[in-house]
Amino acid sequence: MTLNSVLQLVIFMVVLLALVKPLGLYMANIYEGRSAVNRIFGPVERLLYRLFGVREDDEMNWKTYALAFLVFNAIGLLVVYVLQRLQTSLPLNQGAQFLTTPMTPESAFNTAVSFASNTNWQGYGGEMTMTYLTQMLGLTVQNFVSAASGMAVLVALIRGLSRRSAQTIGSFWVDLTRSTLYILLPFSIIMALFLVSQGVVQTFDTYQTAQLTQPITGSDGSAVTEQVIAVGPAASQIAIKQLGTNGGGFFNVNSAHPFENPTPLSNFVELLAILVIPAALCYTFGKMVGDTRQGWAVLAAMTLIFAVLVVGVSLAEQGGNPAFNALGIDQTPSDLQAGGNMEGKETRYGIVNSTLWAAATTAASNGSVNSMHDSYTPLGGLIPMWLMQLGEVIYGGVGSGLYGMLIFAIIAVFVAGLMVGRTPEYLGKKIEAYEIKMSSLIILIPPVLVLVGAAVAVVSEGGLATIYNTTPAVHGFSEVLYAFSSASNNNGSAFAGLGANTPFYNIALGICMFFARYWLAIPVLAIAGSLARKKIVPAGAGTLPTHTPLFIVMLIGVVIVVGALTFFPALALGPIVEHFIMIGG
Amino acid sequence: MATQTSTSTSLIQIIRPAIVSLVIFTIITGVLYPALITGIAQVVFPNQANGSLIKDANGTIIGSELIGQEFSDPSYFWGRLSATGPVPYNAAASSGSNYGPLNPSLIGEEGIIQTRINALRDADSAAGVTNTAPIPVDLVTASASGLDPQISPAAALYQLPRVAALRGTDEASIRSLVDEFTEGRTLGLLGEPRVNVLELNLALDERYPLVETSE
Numbered sequence: 001m002t003l004n005s006v007l008q009l010v011i012f013m014v015v016l017l018a019l020v021k022p023l024g025l026y027m028a029n030i031y032e033g034r035s036a037v038n039r040i041f042g043p044v045e046r047l048l049y050r051l052f053g054v055r056e057d058d059e060m061n062w063k064t065y066a067l068a069f070l071v072f073n074a075i076g077l078l079v080v081y082v083l084q085r086l087q088t089s090l091p092l093n094q095g096a097q098f099l100t101t102p103m104t105p106e107s108a109f110n111t112a113v114s115f116a117s118n119t120n121w122q123g124y125g126g127e128m129t130m131t132y133l134t135q136m137l138g139l140t141v142q143n144f145v146s147a148a149s150g151m152a153v154l155v156a157l158i159r160g161l162s163r164r165s166a167q168t169i170g171s172f173w174v175d176l177t178r179s180t181l182y183i184l185l186p187f188s189i190i191m192a193l194f195l196v197s198q199g200v201v202q203t204f205d206t207y208q209t210a211q212l213t214q215p216i217t218g219s220d221g222s223a224v225t226e227q228v229i230a231v232g233p234a235a236s237q238i239a240i241k242q243l244g245t246n247g248g249g250f251f252n253v254n255s256a257h258p259f260e261n262p263t264p265l266s267n268f269v270e271l272l273a274i275l276v277i278p279a280a281l282c283y284t285f286g287k288m289v290g291d292t293r294q295g296w297a298v299l300a301a302m303t304l305i306f307a308v309l310v311v312g313v314s315l316a317e318q319g320g321n322p323a324f325n326a327l328g329i330d331q332t333p334s335d336l337q338a339g340g341n342m343e344g345k346e347t348r349y350g351i352v353n354s355t356l357w358a359a360a361t362t363a364a365s366n367g368s369v370n371s372m373h374d375s376y377t378p379l380g381g382l383i384p385m386w387l388m389q390l391g392e393v394i395y396g397g398v399g400s401g402l403y404g405m406l407i408f409a410i411i412a413v414f415v416a417g418l419m420v421g422r423t424p425e426y427l428g429k430k431i432e433a434y435e436i437k438m439s440s441l442i443i444l445i446p447p448v449l450v451l452v453g454a455a456v457a458v459v460s461e462g463g464l465a466t467i468y469n470t471t472p473a474v475h476g477f478s479e480v481l482y483a484f485s486s487a488s489n490n491n492g493s494a495f496a497g498l499g500a501n502t503p504f505y506n507i508a509l510g511i512c513m514f515f516a517r518y519w520l521a522i523p524v525l526a527i528a529g530s531l532a533r534k535k536i537v538p539a540g541a542g543t544l545p546t547h548t549p550l551f552i553v554m555l556i557g558v559v560i561v562v563g564a565l566t567f568f569p570a571l572a573l574g575p576i577v578e579h580f581i582m583i584g585g
Numbered sequence: 586m587a588t589q590t591s592t593s594t595s596l597i598q599i600i601r602p603a604i605v606s607l608v609i610f611t612i613i614t615g616v617l618y619p620a621l622i623t624g625i626a627q628v629v630f631p632n633q634a635n636g637s638l639i640k641d642a643n644g645t646i647i648g649s650e651l652i653g654q655e656f657s658d659p660s661y662f663w664g665r666l667s668a669t670g671p672v673p674y675n676a677a678a679s680s681g682s683n684y685g686p687l688n689p690s691l692i693g694e695e696g697i698i699q700t701r702i703n704a705l706r707d708a709d710s711a712a713g714v715t716n717t718a719p720i721p722v723d724l725v726t727a728s729a730s731g732l733d734p735q736i737s738p739a740a741a742l743y744q745l746p747r748v749a750a751l752r753g754t755d756e757a758s759i760r761s762l763v764d765e766f767t768e769g770r771t772l773g774l775l776g777e778p779r780v781n782v783l784e785l786n787l788a789l790d791e792r793y794p795l796v797e798t799s800e
Contacts, residue, residue, distance in 0.1 A: 052605045193622065200633070256729035349776060
């Protein structure tokens with residue numbers, strides 16, 4: 001790696017970590033209703049609750065909370081589905097000449113689940129498929145509320161940890177409203193305007209037509225003299241797509257598109273937006289449980305894993321493709337070129353901003369891309385895939401990342417308890433059989449979906465039909481494994497070669513996204529309810545402190561061991577074999 | 586704690602807030618928010634918000650600063666390979682090549698890289714130029730978007746002898762033009778140095794128009 005690459009990574013991490021405390025504190029105050037913002041907008045907020053027909057102080061037990069979460073998401077899912085099916089008869093429609101991909105029921109189902117579950121996997125290409133109205137009323141709205149739903153579940157779990165002998169864990173409607181209006185919306189407004197200043201488009205006009213300087217020959221031999229340039233209300237959607245760790249692009253190539261991410265500065269700010277809320281929520285957690293050291297410890301574990309893996313993927317891509325050397329191509333980085341494996345990467349990002357993005361978006365469950373992961377070197381592609389397979393807990397999705405990591409923390413104290421033969425505790429709460437059963441479910445469901453899904457795909461006609469890279473065959477397997485890893489961990493990132501807009505993949509991946517989101521949130525809320533009812537036992541001599549370097553190492557160990565043991569065999573069949581084929585020539 | 590507990594909540598007590606809240610959030614985040622951003626953007630940043638379009642003297646749109654165009658004429662600088670269909674640099678259907686690193690369509694004898702290398706070499710020899718420099722990687726690989734407006738300075742400099750010969754001028758003049766259109770890292774730090782191909786070629790046509798028309 002060049003000195004500049006290292007500097008770009010270091011500066012990014014420093015700015016990110018510097019924002020954790022102020023933003024984390026702000027969010028803690030918002031959720032506890034103590035911020036100045038709560039007071040100023042309190043009347044508006046209470047008016048909304050009157051319209052909803054709920055009371056701000058009407059708290060819920062975990063079952064009601066889970067039911068509210070599920071019903072709200074189900075209705076949202078239905079609306080997105082219907083909106084897509086009817087979009088051609090609705091206004092704000094660019095016209096059939098531009099929307100060349102037909103909207104099938106399977107694709108609409110897949111997209112509805114995808115955006116409601118905060119996965120934002122895309123089987124379709126935005127500028128060819130979606131009307132402006134669908135992008136705004138359907139997708140932008142779900143970008144907000146699916147993220148807010150994840151944050152609500154996290155806040156409920158934190159209340160479970162911090163309350164004693166309580167029956168309730170808060171109100172879903174209050175947490176949803178505060179997450180949306182006080183956190184996601186104001187930051188989105190600022191960010192959207194910044195993005196427009198950099199060149200991200202924001203217009204309701206239809207696509208523009210430019211006269212080409214040099215006419216080109218079309219596929220049928222005729223001269224092409226015009227370039228149709230897709231535009232649209234993109235900036236408003238991209239701001240929340242990053243802040244809410246959604247990741248669904250306005251355009252087909254997502255954040256690689258110059259109208260989504262035009263400059264190094266827009267790239268830097270979008271990267272920050274991807275990780276800052278998940279990272280800052282660690283501080284929010286520490287604050288709300290009354291011991292900020294607990295939040296820092298979790299954040300440290302996440303950051304250490306992330307830092308190692310981001311360097312790994314950068315080294316793999318900067319190292320380039322040995323086959324390119326054989327062709328006499330210059331891949332050496334210099335002041336005049338980024339060098340490395342530039343296939344599927346944009347000039348303005350070069351290697352380091354592509355690989356940092358790849359790691360950040362698969363660590364957080366953002367899933368947007370600014371380079372094409374399918375064209376990465378085998379090991380460069382393995383790391384983003386593995387980051388998803390770790391369960392989206394390295395920062396992870398807004399809310400969902402930290403609640404996933406807290407489940408790993410519960411497993412870590414359980415494992416430590418087994419070693420010393422004591423009942424494990426986390427933050428003064430006894431961890432008993434019920435919590436461990438629920439935690440096991442949360443940890444086991446995604447790998448089952450990934451491995452079973454990928455296995456079914458590679459033995460079925462529908463799964464094999466649209467694999468794009470069949471030479472070597474192992475790369476095709478990586479495409480399938482990547483897709484199921486992404487869907488089953490609610491990430492949404494894609495090895496974009498796989499043709500996923502088919503009945504098989506739309507349905508199979510839709511099912512994975514659905515279960516990964518909702519079957520995990522329910523046991524998380526069950527743990528929240530169970531912990532809330534417990535007393536807090538004072539820490540004794542035998543209590544394992546959970547803010548020390550020892551615990552950080554323990555937590556990293558559990559995350560890595562579970563992730564490595566579960567997925568090593570599958571990874572060996574895909575990227576690892578391909579790596580040996582590559583270096584073997 | 587003075588909180589009220591809802592021990593038995595019927596489904597209807599959940600469905601109403603679910604529907605009403607979704608309607609309200611749809612209005613706020615799906616209508617008001619994009620409309621607000623569009624309104625401000627169209628007033629404060631009208632050029633960027635509408636696609637950073639480039640217009641000629643007559644006001645005809647001839648491209649966008651941010652969207653590349655296909656150049657295969659040897660008298661122009663060439664950009665990144667574009668994998669969009671059915672024609673390269675189709676800005677209504679962005680796409681990368683998505684070739685795996687060992688795919689023969691990428692690295693094989695008939696692959697996109699070798700085809701591009703051959704085209705560059707043929708263009709050089711047709712222009713009477715001997716160019717033995719190693720070819721910069723970004724000049725023979727497809728961009729992620731298929732619309733990359735830029736190439737590395739190395740990729741521009743590699744093409745210098747050919748373009749200078751065909752434009753009937755010396756390399757130093759073209760070199761200074763390339764330097765003029767080279768954008769460094771933001772704050773000297775972020776991103777990568779790059780040259781905007783369309784803007785560079787438009788400047789070429791203006792300052793070093795072709796002596797003989799090829800048509």
